Amino acid sequence: EMRLVASGGSLVQPGGSLRLSCTASGFTFSSFAMAWVRQAPGKGLEWVSGISGSGGSTYYGDSVRGRFSVSRDNSRNTLYLEMDNLRAEDTAVYYCAKTNVKVIPTYLDFWGQGTLVTVSS
């Protein structure tokens, strides 16, 4: 059974930093590109970042480019999102999601349950 378990979300002050993790199981993690998608309270979905299966290629949405960094450790089946200089508008549930191939963009065929990040003083 496929699982994606996101963790690391918490309350952080504006300007602060946070690292999210997403641990995968039930599939060959290194064979698939992965993505982070967020959803602000009561709002729609917004793509945040993506990374190829090897980790050699990374991609970012305009609103987070230069502040967020995505990486993966295929030996630990884990995806990461380093978030710096956080703003109030970064408050959201952050989902990790799996694609169906090694490269992106493509559709997201399985999503984890999400972790809540709240940016507030």
Next chain:
Amino acid sequence: EVVMTQSPATLSASPGERVTLSCRASQSFSNNLAWYQQKPGQAPRLLIYGASTRATGIPARFSGSGSGTEFTLTISSLQSEDFALYYCQQYNNWWTFGQGTKVEIK
């Protein structure tokens, strides 16, 4: 950026009804479009990819169609478990999502 516009924002329907959700793109592309279903407190679930291919385990009452700038998701006979939010997503030029259509009980 490709802007995806979904309509209507809210759709009220009764169980057993046939409903059609629309998704319009600001730029034309062939079929790199997906539909997702999201229920309260849950992660999104893939329904359709390639504009018209049902994902694994998705019931046949869900169908997708379209190309270019106009795409639709049709639910042929609404079941109680189908009342939810639905999002379209283009993956032709990075990723962008529509703002969602809420299907609610009439």
